[in-house]
Amino acid sequence: MGEIVVSDAMRDYFEELESNLHKEIEIANRARSRGRDPKPHIEIPLAKDLADRVENLIGVKGVAEQIRIFDETMSREEGALAIGKAVAEGVVGEFDSKEEAIEAAIRVSVAMLTEGVVAAPIEGIDKVTLGKNDDGSEYIRIFYSGPIRSAGGTAQALSVLVGDYVRRAVGIERYKPRKEEVERYVEEILLYRRVATLQYTPSEDEIRLIVDNCPICIDGEPTEAEEVEGYRNLDRIETNRVRGGMCLVLAEGLALKAPKVLKHVNKLEMDGWDWLNTLIAGAKSSGDDEGGFVGVKPKDKYLRDLIAGRPVFSHPMRPGGFRLRYGRSRNTSFAAAGISPASMYIMDSFIVSGTQLKVERPGKAAGMAPVDSLEGPTVRLKSGDLIRVDDEQEAIEIHPEVEAIIDIGEILINYGDFLENNHPLVPSSYCFEWWIQEFEKAVENLPYTRDELKNPSQELALDLCEKYNIPLHPAHTHLWHDISVQEYEKLSTFISENGVLSHDSKILELPLNLTTDSGIKTILEHLLVLHKINDEKIIIENPLPFIRCMGLDSELKKKWNSLPEELTETVQVVNELSGLIVRERAPIRIGARMGRPEKSNKRKMSPAPHVLFPIGDSAGNTRKMEAAAGYISSMNSKVGQIRVEIGNRVCPACGMDTFLYRCDCGEFTVPKLFCPRCGISAQKEECPKCGSKTTCVKMQNINFKEIYQAAFAKVGERENIEVKGVKRMMSGTMTPEPLEKGILRAKHDLYTFKDGTVRYDMSDIPLTHIRADELGIKVEKLIGIGYTEDIYGNKLERDDQVVCLKVQDLVVSYDCGQYLLRTTKYIDDLLEKYYGEEPYYKAEKLEDLVGVMLMGLAPHTSAGVLGRLVGFTKASVGYAHPFFHAAKRRNCDGDEDCVMLLMDGLINFSRDYLPEKRGGKMDAPLVLTTRLDPSEVDKEAHNIDVCDHYPLEFYEATQSYTNPKELESTFDLISARLGTPDQYEHFMYTHDTTDIAAGPLNSAYKTLGSMVEKMDAQLALADKIRAVDASDVAERVLISHFLPDMFGNLRAFSRQGTRCLKCAAKFRRPPLTGICPKCGGRVILTVHEGAVKKYLKVSKKVAHEYNVSSYTKQRIELLGLDMQSLFENDKSKQTGLLEFM
Amino acid sequence: MNEIDVLTAFIEEGYQISPEAVDLICSHCSPGELVAYVLEHIDLSVLVIDVEHIDLESFNSSLHVNEETFKLSEELSPELEKSYNYNDSHDTNGSYDSYSSYQTSPISGFKSNYCNVDSPISILSDITDNSTCVGEYMEFVQFFRNRYTRLSDIIRGRITARPIESLKKGKGTNFRGSREAGEVSIIGMISDMKSTSNGHKILEVEDPTGSFSVLIRSADKDLFEQASHFVLDEVVGFTGTLTNDGNLMIAQKVTLPDLPAVNPKKTGSFGKAVLTSDIHIGSNTFLEEPWERFLDFLNGDTDNEALLEISKEIRYLLVAGDLVDGVGIYPGQENELSIMDVYDQYKKAGEYFHMIPKHIKIIISPGNHDAVRQAEPQPRLPECIRDYFPENVTFVGNPSIVDLDGVKVMLYHGRSIDDLVSSVPGVSYTEPTKAMVEMMKFRHLSPIYGSRVSIAPEKKDYFVIGNVPDILHCGHVHTIGVEWYKNALLINSGTWQDQTEFQKRVNVVPTPAQVPVVDLETLKTTILKFNE
Incomplete structure (x- = not known):
């Protein structure tokens, strides 16, 4: 940790962000000091680094300092274990009991393992208690709950190890399970597998092995409605229901991540974990039965649980499916892949930017982004023409004419994703990037420019082969591996007999009917030999390389009599007979189907309130404030008198009861606690008489009409705004929001979330480079917020220059921009009319928002990340630097999360609004990360490659299914740049795209109406695609x-x-x-x-x-x-x- | 049976009883039977029953007969295994006829005692062709009202109850506080059960006029024990006092619909009935060989004299559901089927049933694996399936009540046992008849709504046990069990399916290929074992 290494330019950038932040904090603190919010100051603590976040999240004082000390000498995981031990032993923090200390120790460790971002350490661990073994000794029980899922397998498994480590430090015995308890685990985990999903289901013996040997009792609170049938009512297991958290930790944690746990066990030299070896050995022997097989087999896992309306684009590894192209565009990588926008249109617009695809490999899913430098789909039109469509506009025009999709085009996946998923590299398609490097290697001082070589004429392509003995150019290479040797022979003979080559050798003609009837047309289609139908003839343009590959001479005469028998692969035969080096054009196809559609929408609770103010049943299900203000409970009662549950507060100065935070006398009020059982009032957490928890929540009558009218008067609005509230608060103290906030939100058509903030959700897609002209802004704006030069180091002065995106800058959808614009107006109104401050934003149009400070926050996490708005996109996604997504602990495989205005969070967020239930603290900005340190984000982001081309050795290595790890040193990866100024700057990409918002704007899945319609569309597409x-x-x-x-x-x-x-x-x-x-x-x-x-x-x-x-x-x-x-x-x-x- | 039960039993019959006699009865190993015995044999001139009137010796000897019956079943089977193993006898003969040969030529020389005797069947209650439900809200209400009316009528014969509505009207007036009028009774359907923090039980009970809370104090040990057997949606009578605010009843006595203390035992018919269920034809764990041995037995193809005698006596064969394994019953079932097509499964079943001698009358009711609606009551199998079966098969719904020449049998597949196992203490899969005893006490086959049993809201609640059957025949849980409860014979007839993957996981060990045979004259039951 310590100081982050940055260049001067980046230092300026971070300092500007921080100065903006502090300016906004100052305004927010001033506004809140007026006492119209639950706390008179902002409630989001800032965290400079991981250590700060952990301390703020768990609330053990002194932890941050200790973490920083450990971090100097230890890895993250070692540090996590060490800090756990330190807390348990009492080196840091103070606790009343041993149990509390152990509990805090485990939470701190898990927080550290999860970068202090996710809610798992606070929400995922319910409690830690001590149980009694049959021999009378004590053991540790950790109660996991559902949100432990957000910690991920490794952190889940290590939390158990922490427990053991801590247990030894404080001298507690290990857990000795009874026989029926072991069986209970077996039954329960298998039952959980049926009602929920597990990434990995351990076998019964594996479960027994783990439970028998694990020194910590993995317990949990019931999460599912299902009850076990066999092993019920056990003494030491409190529930018969399924404990989801326990199942996750045992199956996805310990069982799946056993090798990682073992690594740490060995490092720490802990005994009693030898059984992990048995576990790992057991798992290996079952999975390793493939023997010496090198290569990949079709995997159909991604096709499981297919849903109506989410089409399959390609069955596993089937010809016609996505052709794999290695590389990274500025809007792919980090589990996002690119395809041609033409593919998006041709496949009935199911895929758009941000749509999640479940893919066969390398990972499980990928977010999609448009990359127009890729090849598009090859289609057969109703006329019989076979054409390839690379251009978006052309795709839109010919879409209605498409009869069949023979090939769905290329998919761009970067090396880093293979590395991250530890998937062996699969043979690369033969592509220009590879060919040119082979050419350059063979020939010094290229006689042609790159552009000339990109699409060489047929003559030039063959010429180059002859002259330099290099492989045939990919543009003239057909998919010979997709046809059998027999088909090859048939085709060659047919063309030799029926083909007519034009005088200038530019056109090969075949008789249409004969070609179609003999099945030759299908073979041509499978080879992707493009052709047109004209006047009962099939016309193939630039046919020379094709003719040559068939072993025919310029008169279309066979240069061979019989096929060489020893060759079984068509590509080998082609090489042999043509005398050319012909490489495999698309040896590997990637299967895919649609996962989740893209998202770009306001966050609304359902039903969506404008304000968190309870009105009980007085307004029925509509929850309209106006109705509540006019409510009459009985004939004689007062108008607007409603009965609601609300937190009762008392003024320490004048003793007045109220629900406001500040008494009329000016003093801040405090919650008035009483015991719900004994009824006595007690200003303590526990009732002095019966020991039960006290509360300040009381059912009381309030004169709502008065409050309602006063609120409107205060903000100076007429009572014609329809404001909706909630029936009942969910928080422990039932602290209501000020009604005025709701009126102003309703005025600007905004909705609030459970914590009082206004949010907008978008699918995550990475972006490393931007151009002003695609963001809907002028270059002056970019310059104005600190961008100075483009990627080539030139001075930034034109709209179309490509610049590196700064790590905390965000590009949001236009709809999000509009919503944020309204939010700025709401904040300005709030500052002016409610707090009596100066308006802050004064934004009138979208462009005014550029440079506005935002906060990004992902579900299941509790740490916001500071961001800045830099532009807008037509696509329904949130584009941001991969580090920014990683800091929220997201990757880009179809996840979505939200942004909110920083000022909104500072002024309106309060912990007092958060629901008091499991998971209530998730998805709330409990701390704010201000500066993004790449070494503290999710490690996944370190595997992104940022080079401008992949080396020749890489393409060659892919042919032999090399493990990507072996090539790690030849790539320019983030991991190698950590700790240098370049960790933020000078990124490159291998494939460009002209427009990051290309392709259809909304997925057909969202535009189609009923499920039946979606299903019809899905099947209609399936009928069209050859690979499906x-x-x-x-x-x-x-x-x-x-x-x-x-x-x-x-x-x-x-x-x-x-x-x-x-x-x-x-x-x-x-x-x-x-x-x-x-x-x-x-x-x-x-x-x-x-x-x-x-x-x-x-x-x-x-x-x-x-x-x-x-x-x-x-x-x-x-x-x-x-x-x-x-x-x-x-x-x-x-x-x-x-x-x- | 506790003291109060004993006392009640005698008082309801018009007798007084001395405390010593009560103690004696309660300390006996089978007090229920003893009470019935004493009541049956008591001299009519006796008013107060004392210790001297309880003739333990003759009771024990009468009990002995019963025990012997069970012993026979236990002894018979090992004997079978030893000397009359089917495979052995076939091996020595050197010719094992495949079953298809019986179809054309039944075993020559086998002559049933009842070849030419008519074995009538009359169906007393069955949903088939009477389903009126179309899935409306009021049908659900009517369904539960019907249950309430019929069960409360049974209880009303034992206590004087008032409608719940009247408790609220009477709030603060007539009976509250005054000692004499302090005790009230209500009959309600239990809609909610909670435990208080002090360990008491609070029940929310309901009748068509309103609902009320009833408190069962943990200090009232017997009462509390009784209450621990309560399940949701059963109908119970409560007697107790109201609290001062009139919002809560503190129960002192509960009255279940239960079978009457004296339930005359049925005798008088002749011949034997064979009870079975859960054949699961089409499953890859279906025990084909033992099943074919069973068919041989029905055809009198046995060298065992004792067995042959039994087989000659058989007049009826009853199948209480799950004839085939079905399709799509649980996820992944396709991997555990040997016959994938449900109609082929029934076709196969039909072939088997064609092998059974025609004089044996067969009754088949469906279960949750059969190709009829899952919601209970289930109608009989559809015509296209019935056509696969011979004429001596009668198809009925589930549940249904049939009269076998004077012996009333209630057939119910037993889906509700799953629910009872998880909500009543002491009820387990290993002793399925314990659940059936509870059914008799509830006078209802499947009281719990909204759990594992799907219901179709019919006008009449077919699960109510109105007239008490002589035999209750269930299946579903794949374990065999025979038990007497107040002179009603409860039988769970086991299965022909070996332990499945699912059962292994949940620790259920089935008892396959065992068949109870009931003597229709004495209702004595013998269990025949066909697994090796």
Whole structure:
């Protein structure tokens, strides 16, 4: 840690950010000091570095200092273990009991392991207690809960190790499980696997091994509704329900990350963990049965759980699927991949920037970005033409004419993603970047410019081969590996017999009918030999390299009599017969299907309130403040008198009860605590009489009309703004927000989130370079906020110069920009009319927002990251530097998170609003990271390559499935730049893109209406794409989406609860009275016939049309009969049977 | 059976009883049977029953008969294994006929005692073709009201109860506070159960007029123990006093619908009935060989004299659901099927049933694996499936009540046992009849709503046990069990499926290929084992 190494330019940048930050803090503190918020100062502590974040998050004083000391000599993980020990032993922090110290120690360690960003250490560990072994000794129980998921497997596993480390330090015995407890774990984890998802499910023996030997008792609070059936009511396990946190830590943590744990065990020389060796050995032997196999096999894992409307673009490794191109564009890497915008349009606009794709390799999923320097799809038009579409505009025009998509184009994946996923490099497609390097190696002083070489004529391409003995140019290389040797022979013979070569050798003509009927056209299509149909003839332009590869001479005569028999691969035959070096054009295809659609939308709770002010049931389900102000509870009661649960406060000076934070007398109020059981008032956390927790929440009558009118008067608005509140607060103290904030939010059409802030969500996509002209701003603006030179070191003066994006700068969607603009107006109004301060932003139009300070915050985390707005994009995504995403602990595989105005967070956020339930502290800015240190972000970001080309050795190494680690030193990776000024600057990319917002703006998934429409579109696309088996898609959708949905709804119908229409009370079973026992209202069912039957018709249709397996057909048929039996009266209706046959 | 139960039993029959006699009965190993015995044999002139009236010796001897029956079943089977192993006998004969040969030529020489005797079946209760539900809210209400009406009528014969509504009206007036009028009774359906922090139980009970809270104090040991067996949505009578604010009843006595203390034992018919269930044809864990041995037995193809005698006596075969394994019942089932097509599964089942001698009348009701609706009550199997089966098969719904020449049998697949295992203490998969005892006490096959049992809201609650059957026959849990409860015979008929992957995981050990055979004259039960 210590001081971050930066260049002068970057130092200026960081200092400017910080000075802006402090300016805003000052304004916010001044505003809040007026006492109209729960605290008279801002509630987001700043954290310069990781140590600060850990201390602020967990709240153990002195930890930060100790961490910094450890960090000088130790790695992150070692430091985490050491700090845990220090806390447990009492070196740092002060605790009342041993248990508390241990608990804090484990939390601090986990916080450190997770960069002090995620909520896991505060929310994921419920408590730590001591249990008793059968021999009377004590052991440690760690209670994990659901949010431990956000820590990730390694940190989960290491938290157990920390527990053991701490246990030894304070002298507690290990956990000795009873036999039935071990079996309980086995049953429970397998049950959890059925109701939720596990990345890895350990075998029963593995679970037994772990539980028998783990020195810490991994316990947890119940998270699922399911109960175990076999091993129930055990003494030492408090619940029969499934403990999700425990399952995660054991399966995804200890079982999956055993090698990592072992590494630390060895380093620390801890005993009692030898069993990890057995675990690792066991796992290996089962997975390593492939023997000496080198290469990759098709993986269909990404096709699992296929959902209606999210199409498959390619089955695993199937010809016609995405052709792998290695490289990085300025908007890819870090689990984001690029495809041609033409591919996006041709594939019915399902993929747009920001759409998540589940991919076959190297990782599980990837966010998508448009890269127009890639090759687009090859399609057969209705006319019979086979054309490749690289251009976005052309793709839009010919889209209606497309009959079949023979090849879906290239996908750009960077080396770093292979490295990060530890996936062996797969053979590279033969591409220009590779060819040119081979050329350069063979020939010194290139006789041609690069541009000339990019698309050489057929003559030049062949000439170069002859002259320099280099491989055939990729633009003239066809996909010979996709056809069999027999097909090759057939094709060659056919062309020799029927082909007519034009005089200038520019055009090869084939008779259309004969070519089509003999199947030769299909072979041409599979080879991606582009052709046009004209006058009953197939016309192939620039056919010379093709003819040559076929072993034909210029008269189309065969230069061979029979194929060399010893060669089984078509590419080998081509090399042999043509006398050229012809490389494989696309040896590896990447399978993919759509995951989540992209997102760019306001964060709204449902239903969406403008203000966190409780109005109980006085305004019904609409929660309109106006209705509450006019509420009359009974004939004689006062108008606007409502009864709500609200936190009661008392003024220490004059003793007045109120719910405001500041008394009329000017004194700040404090919560008035009392014991809910004994009823006595006590200003302590615990009741002095019975020891139960005290609360300040009280059901009380408030004169809401008065409050309502006063609030409008205060901000000077007329009472014609519709403001919505909440029925009940969720926080422990039930502290309401000032109503005025809600009025102003409603005025500017903004919604609040659970913590009082206004947020906007977007899919994460990385961006390392920007141009002013694509961000909707002028270059002057860029210069104005500190950008000075472009990537080549030239002075920045034109709109179209490419510049390196600074790490904390963000590009947001236009819609987000508009929302933020309204938020600035709201903040200005708030400052002026509510706090009586000067307005701050004074922004009128979008451009005025450039340079505004923002805060980024990801779900499951509790640390915001300081950011700055730099521009806007048409795409529905949030573009930011990969480090910025990494600092929020996101990668770009389809994740999404939010931005908010920094000032909004500073003024309006309060911990007092946060829900007091599991996970309530997640997704709230509990601390703010001010300066982004690349060595403290998620390590994944260190594997990004930032070079401008990949070396020749790389392409050669891919041919032999090399492990990417072996090439680490030949690449310009972030990890090698850490600790130098270049960790922030001088990044490059290998493939450019003209427009980061190219392609369709919204995914078809979002624009299509009903699920049936989506399904139809999905299957229509499946029918078109060669690499997709439509029948398999149909079956998978039925099995993983429609059938479980119908099955589930049918079950739910027969076990459903009911609900009162009037007061929304829920009943497990319909009341015998038939009406709501609480309010007498009408009670209705919660699951309806329509919901059950919704997918029946379409399922039957699809099953029939796509001829799915008879097993699946039968399941649908039986479900249909089941529904008929349930919903049809035997006595009144005997028809309709035929309908189900 | 506690003292109060004993006392109640005698008082309801119009007798007084001395405390010593109560003690004696309570200390006996089977007090329930003893009470029934004493009541049956008591001299009508006796008013106060004392120790001398309890003839333990003759009771024990009568009990002995019962025990012997069970012993026979236990002894019979090992004997079978030793000397009459089917495989052995076939090996010595050197010819193992495949089952298909029986189809055309039944074992020559086998002559059932009842070949020419009519074995009538009349169906007393069955949902088939009577399903009226269309899935509306009021149907759900009616369904539960029907349950309430019929069960509360049974309880009303034992206590004098008032509607819940009247408790609220009477708030602060007539019965509150005054000693004499202090005790009130209500009959309610339990809609919620909670434990207070002091360990008491608070029940929310409901009748068609309103709902009320009832407190069961943990200090009232017997009462509290009884209450621990309560499940949601059962109907119970409560007697107790109201608290001063009139919002809570403190229970002193609870009255279950239960079977009457004296339930006359059925006798008088003749021949035997074979009970089975959960055959799971089509599953790869279906035990084909033992099943075929069982078919051989039905055909009298056995060298064991004792078995042959039994097989000659058989008039009925009852199957309580899960004839086949079905399709799509649980995720991943396709990997555990040997026959993937559900109709082929039934076709196979039909072939098996064609091998059973025609004079044996067969009743088949569906279970959760069968190709009918999952929601209970389930109608009988559809026509296209029934067509695979011979004429001597009668298809009924689930649940249903049939009369077998004078013996009333209630067939229920037993889905609700899953719920009872997880909510009633002492009920487990290893002793399935314990759950069936609870059903008898509830007078309801499946009281708990909204858990694992799917229901179809029919006008009538087919799960209510109105007229007490002589035999209750369940399956589903794959473990065999036979038990008497107040002269009703409770049988869970086991399975023909070996332990599945799922059962291994949840620690359920099935008892496959064991078949209870009930003597229709005495209702004595013998368990035959066909696994090796």
